[in-house]
Amino acid sequence: MTTHHPSADLRTLTLAGHSGSGKTTLAERLLAACGAVGEAGSVERGTTVSDHDPLEKKHQHSLNSAVLHAAFDGIGLTLIDTPGLMDFRAAALAAMAATETVAIVVNAQAGIELATRRLMRRAKARRLCRMIIVNKIDTDDLNLEALVEDLRAEFGAECLPVNLPANNRTTVKDCFFHDDGQTDILSLAEAHTRIVEQTVEVDEDLMAAYLEQGEVGPEALHDAFEKALREGHVVPICFVSARTGAGIPELLQFFKRLLPSPLEGNPPPYLKGESGDTERVTAQPDPDGHVLTHVFKIINDPYVGKLAVFRIHQGTVKPETQLYIGHARKPFKINHLFALQGGKYTETASGIPGEIRAVAKIDEIHYDDVLHDSHDEDLYHLAPIDYPQPMYALAIEAKTRGQEQKVAAALGRLAEEDPCIQIDHNQELNETVVRGLGDYHLRLLVERLNERYGVEVVTRPPRIAYRETVSRPAEGHHRHKKQTGGAGQFGEVYLRIRPLARGEGFRFVNEVVGGAIPYNFIPAVEKGVLQVLQQGAIAGYTMQDVEVTVYDGKHHSVDSKEIAFVTAGRKAFLDAIAKAGPQILEPIVHIEVVAPEAMMGDITGSLAAHRARINGTDSLRGGQIAITADAPLSEMMDYHIELKSLTGGQASYSLDFSHYDPVPADVQARLTADYQPGAEHE
Numbered sequence: 001m002t003t004h005h006p007s008a009d010l011r012t013l014t015l016a017g018h019s020g021s022g023k024t025t026l027a028e029r030l031l032a033a034c035g036a037v038g039e040a041g042s043v044e045r046g047t048t049v050s051d052h053d054p055l056e057k058k059h060q061h062s063l064n065s066a067v068l069h070a071a072f073d074g075i076g077l078t079l080i081d082t083p084g085l086m087d088f089r090a091a092a093l094a095a096m097a098a099t100e101t102v103a104i105v106v107n108a109q110a111g112i113e114l115a116t117r118r119l120m121r122r123a124k125a126r127r128l129c130r131m132i133i134v135n136k137i138d139t140d141d142l143n144l145e146a147l148v149e150d151l152r153a154e155f156g157a158e159c160l161p162v163n164l165p166a167n168n169r170t171t172v173k174d175c176f177f178h179d180d181g182q183t184d185i186l187s188l189a190e191a192h193t194r195i196v197e198q199t200v201e202v203d204e205d206l207m208a209a210y211l212e213q214g215e216v217g218p219e220a221l222h223d224a225f226e227k228a229l230r231e232g233h234v235v236p237i238c239f240v241s242a243r244t245g246a247g248i249p250e251l252l253q254f255f256k257r258l259l260p261s262p263l264e265g266n267p268p269p270y271l272k273g274e275s276g277d278t279e280r281v282t283a284q285p286d287p288d289g290h291v292l293t294h295v296f297k298i299i300n301d302p303y304v305g306k307l308a309v310f311r312i313h314q315g316t317v318k319p320e321t322q323l324y325i326g327h328a329r330k331p332f333k334i335n336h337l338f339a340l341q342g343g344k345y346t347e348t349a350s351g352i353p354g355e356i357r358a359v360a361k362i363d364e365i366h367y368d369d370v371l372h373d374s375h376d377e378d379l380y381h382l383a384p385i386d387y388p389q390p391m392y393a394l395a396i397e398a399k400t401r402g403q404e405q406k407v408a409a410a411l412g413r414l415a416e417e418d419p420c421i422q423i424d425h426n427q428e429l430n431e432t433v434v435r436g437l438g439d440y441h442l443r444l445l446v447e448r449l450n451e452r453y454g455v456e457v458v459t460r461p462p463r464i465a466y467r468e469t470v471s472r473p474a475e476g477h478h479r480h481k482k483q484t485g486g487a488g489q490f491g492e493v494y495l496r497i498r499p500l501a502r503g504e505g506f507r508f509v510n511e512v513v514g515g516a517i518p519y520n521f522i523p524a525v526e527k528g529v530l531q532v533l534q535q536g537a538i539a540g541y542t543m544q545d546v547e548v549t550v551y552d553g554k555h556h557s558v559d560s561k562e563i564a565f566v567t568a569g570r571k572a573f574l575d576a577i578a579k580a581g582p583q584i585l586e587p588i589v590h591i592e593v594v595a596p597e598a599m600m601g602d603i604t605g606s607l608a609a610h611r612a613r614i615n616g617t618d619s620l621r622g623g624q625i626a627i628t629a630d631a632p633l634s635e636m637m638d639y640h641i642e643l644k645s646l647t648g649g650q651a652s653y654s655l656d657f658s659h660y661d662p663v664p665a666d667v668q669a670r671l672t673a674d675y676q677p678g679a680e681h682e
Contacts, residue, residue: 005074010075010077010354011076011260012098012356013100013101013259014092014098014102015081015103015105017106021105024050025040025042025048026133026135027048028049029240029245030248030251031049031068033252034072034077035070044060050062054451055447062083063088064088065080065082065094066340068342072252075255080098086652087438087444089388089437093387096128100128101128101259102128103130103132106135108144109136114594114654127266129229130232130235131235131236131237132159133251134147136241136242137169138170142169144185147621148186151237158232159237162195163175164186166184167184175195176192178192196216196221198228199225201228202233206220226259229258229259236254236258238250263285263353267282268294268313270381270382271382281380283313291372292377292380293311293370293371294310294368294369294370295308295309296309296311298417301360306362307338307358307359308362313353315373317351318350320334321334322334323371325369332362332364337349337358338359338360339355339357345358345360368382391437391657392655393434394434394442394461395459397457406455408432414449423435466539466587467543468536468538469582469585471583476575477495478567478571479491479492480492480564488556488559489567490564491521491554491565493565494552494553495549495550495572497573497577497580499546500547503660506543506548507547509548510522516553516555517554517555525569527566529570532574533546536675537582538584538672539584539672539674540675540677544585548573584668586633588631588658589657589658590629592626592654594624594625594627594653595624596624596625596651599647599650600627602646603643610636611631612630615629615630
């Protein structure tokens, strides 16, 4: 932990992959091989460096990302071990912003799984170097040759082995630098030719030399290989057994010899400027430049306090360094700078480009913040990560009266740590709703509230986030006239509305001419319209995808007031909505179910019974099938229970928000019948 390496000798990787692929066990084996720990820990015994959280030990699953450090043969190695469970995939996506390379770990027996495909797509879209580590090669009854072909078929011909299992899968043999030797699968000579030819394709001079000589030296391949990695022209495949240690020394040598350093990887996607007016800028991994770092992880540690974990992309960070948070005008001073080893935080003297460091007890720092030491970088930010939209929800309230503030504070801290947890408070219903990526995601959140923060809550299903809209153009009018003996109220509004394309939101247009409505009262009309948008018109749900054009009205020189035009605008809008074919929209989710092929008929039948539209099916390795469909979220709230019963627990699925669609007529009738509008709608 105290060994310092220059940026050229650093390697940073995200270990990602489906649950059960063995990422944490692999990380332990790598740490042990580097001497960073005395012996590899065990997930089952709760002794791993990565899974240090009590809930991780209890459930025997990684629930958070863990930053790990080791030194090997002259290089500094940083690994970020990430959760494989789909409910916690935000941690894996966030970690990708902190490393040059994403290593997708694949279970040799299970093959390509749901998360494998998704993470490979995300890493490619982020222009990160990618590699595949096939783990558990010691498992019986494997067809590794078929797995290689499956990987190539799924992810492209650029996926090629750089080593191959040998000696009955007890060792592996390099096929990048060597072309002879006995292996368990494929031909080492043919694998060598394939990977070398794929590599030299990115360099015309090297390609010419290869064609002329039939071979090029290992050192000549280094730069071309890294270029091929950066361009996605090569996705190397390595074989290991984290359990037995087979392939671990060769994997470390591969990291050292062929993976990019922070000086060589694709630069992080920094943007400068406000939203809608940005330009791409390049961070230079220069230790003498302005400091530029990105916060990719927040930890609320019960002993240390709030930790902001950041990747340094430019400059050198030390204790006493003063840094700005985003475009803040006032800097903060680093009192203590930490390096992380799982749940242990060690003070360190500095951090340079390529290293991951943390600062504690700076409450103003949040996830995704950019920390820098010069106002030149005030408007820098990293290109945002497209996180899955949390669609599962629970309404939460304190079990004991008087604990409401404590629950709210604890929820806020948990939401700080996870970009895919959203906290909404519905003032009208006095209901706090927590949204996450799945049932397990939310159950663990409730456990964490109790175990970490000592608060007990009761939960119940929340309302579905329906929306309202209109289906055709219409006009509305209202004259508000109120006389109370003294000064009265008067305002008259004429407006038109029309539906917008799904997802366009709301647009307000002022076409009043001649002062029919004085300009200073137009915002009041819009305020009245916005009240309806927020509170709904027919069932109490937020309205969207509508354009409102105010085109005429009347005012009174004495009695016209802001409140009069707020009321007239609101009621004119309600009048137009009633004529515009109002519709209730429901959230539609994209569901992907992976199950044994023999169960396809039962699963498609059950999905159809839940109003799902089947999009397609894909045959997967090992007799599995992937079924994709779009279904209303309201029909999927308890689908995990049905699917488990239907398949005996042999199926898995994931949900992602897709779009909004009109509800069936009977559902709309029920929702509108249940609605009891407040006085403002009467």
